[in-house]
Amino acid sequence: MKRIRATLIDADYVTKEGRPVVRLIMKGKTFFRMYDESFEPYFYVEVEDLGRGKKELAGVRVMDRGKEAVVKKVEEAELWVRGKKKVLLKVICKHPSHVPLLRSEVAKAGSIYEHDIPFARRYLMDRKISPFDEVEAECEGRIIRKIKKVGEGTVQLRALAFDIETYNPRGEPDASKDPVIMISYAGETSGVLTYKEVEGAEFVRRVAGEREMIEEFCALLRREDVELMLGYNSGVFDLPYLKERAERCGIKLAVGRDGGDFKVRRRGMNDVAKITGRIHVDLYLVARFLGIIGAIKTPQYTLKKTYAEIVGKEKEKAISKAEVWRLWDDAERRRELADYSLDDAVSTKELGDKILPMEIELSRICGATLFDVVGASASQLVELLLMRRSSEKKMLIPNRPDDEEAGRRKVPVKGAYVKMPKAGIYDNLAVLDFRGLYPSIICSYNLDPFTLEKEGEETENIYLSPAGHAFSKEKKGIVPMVLEEILDKRARVKKELRKWEKEPESSQYRQLYARSQALKVLANSYYGYLLYSRSRWYSREAGESTTAWGRHYIREMEKKAEKAGFEVVYMDTDSLFLGLGSKGKKEVKAFLKEVNESLPGKMELELEGFYPRGVFVMKKGSGRKDVTVTGAKKKYALLDENGRIKIRGFELVRRDWSKIAKDTQMAVLEAILKEGSKEKAKNIVKQRIEELRNGKTKKEDLVIYTRLRKGVRKYEVISPEVAAVKKAQAKGIKVEERGLIGYVITKRGKRVSDKARLAELAEDYDANYYIDRQILPAVMKILGELGYEEDDLKMSGKQSRLGDL
């Protein structure tokens, strides 16, 4: 027996003589594999009568296409079931693939639970080890006898980013015909593999042909002993394309450590490729995840845009995809393609360096492999951690809801409170907000599906929510338990982070920062998870109570602020905008101190910032003559103390408005907020209108972008963007139907839809549309506030309205 220590990197399982063997990838001095034969698949069954259930289950045997699945053993297991202790039957079988075969037969004896947890993940849960933990194993050869966590691992994985270029004379490349022409890589070394002469590029290695290039790429992976492969969209494009090309060249795509290729597994909406013996991460999936949770904001998730957003600089090289084949065929310009290809790989690598640390922390925290975490949705991450902790606490993991229970979604839960602002320009505002309002409510009131007490059965010791639901104070629910762990951990990480603040480039700072981000992502997802119709720990009552308490506390703050003499200008969910009037920062801070003393433990109202000036605009349709001056919610602009403008909700932050309208709105806002100059604002607008009339506006400033979520035939209402695509198709032009559509409103036609043309096909533009439906509505919101009429802006010195025609 030998003892080894290493960092756990990955886990899966293989089958040996019909038995599952867990395979762990570890890294100590080297990267190596270990096996554990001692773990068996199991699930639980809840039965009415233990004795009878045992008898029924022990005899279960299913034959399916020559494959036999039997129940190997049945044991009793005491667990917490929906908040109460209960004895269930633990059914052990021979192979994970037998579980689905046994399911329907077993269901005859009782209700089946925990039958859909992947084998290797179950192993990690039960052994209480996580990827990126430092583990100690007792072993004989490569066989593990015992394993435990001894600390946190710190590893540097040998990473290599790659990218392929394909020949595409007909637009989209077709793997059955079009060869791969270049493979670029960036790791410890970087370069480009290809098979045509590229002059003067010392980073290019020329081989005999496509087959040799693919072989050389695989050889490179072996030579460099790559542990982590990074790609961008590589799971759906590069790898499958390479595989098909390899087959057509009569070779195998030997990218795996075992000489094999990769397997694609579908996870939710995503396809994820798994390479044996290496970790493959498709950074596109990570980028999209960051977009969905709101951590980044790009209109599209192309490598170029994602790179700019995350790395914070523009990607060096850019060529049009349609150009690729031309550059390849042109010996003079082939160098450009090689440069571009290399730049893609290098950028992918840089992107990985930035965003992988957070994924690694998520993997560590949730106890699931990188493979499981990359491409997982926020709710899946929440669930991974809940399942692990639930199982540790001997609590039965609830099943995913079946389709019938998805009827949960029917009646929406009442959400947050948003106060109607009065339109106008304000001086001296203070913005206050609750840090993590919903998470702190869930923790403070023990909100959980199984701490809920049924009506009429409430005990003494309860929290009664404003929504009328009672939650036990005594037994702690798993949801608040795990959430509290996350919040506490994050508080500690942030404290530690402050110690490293002066060295933001240090590995310590970076790791702590990534961890803090990961914890934040998780904490913010719990409320949504409670109300997500397909979650295992769904609880309408807990979700409803979260928002009800949220409304309660924010309204409470409103009352107190008013009583303290502030004008409460606006509120949304967890924030308050106070008009200071004659008061100053001192009074705001005193107010915060006072209210925070009255708030329960985890809840805290914080100062977000002071703003010398702010604008709230009128809601469309509520005219100025209307005495109420109703403002629009979720639309405002603030000028901070450093002269920076913070804008929310305005047309200019939306991608479905033209650049000309957005730029003009921004210019007006700046003139008003920074200089307080109506005159300047007015002149800007007049100038832009003039340019439009004279046909001087650039086409790209007129493009309106909208995303089509479904194919054009599926729309019942033909909106301009749908009409534009249809018109292009009628001309025989191939257009990607789903995705971001850019269109321009032209002169021909009556309705807006008739006038819309895809941006690349538009030959003219309708100045009146851009004036009346883009610039003026965007700008009048702000200038209308100052007593301007549309005509003041439309008429220039030289022209009268009559002259327009």
Add this chain to the structure above:
DNA sequence: GCGGACTGCTTACCT
């Protein structure tokens, strides 16, 4: 036949 009021569909935003 046309304009205004209204509804419904749709997208993108805010917290």
Add this chain to the structure above:
DNA sequence: ACAGGTAAGCAGTCCGCG
């Protein structure tokens, strides 16, 4: 395919209107 709250545009429909 984590929640709800909100603004807004355009298409389409209904209705009045000699």
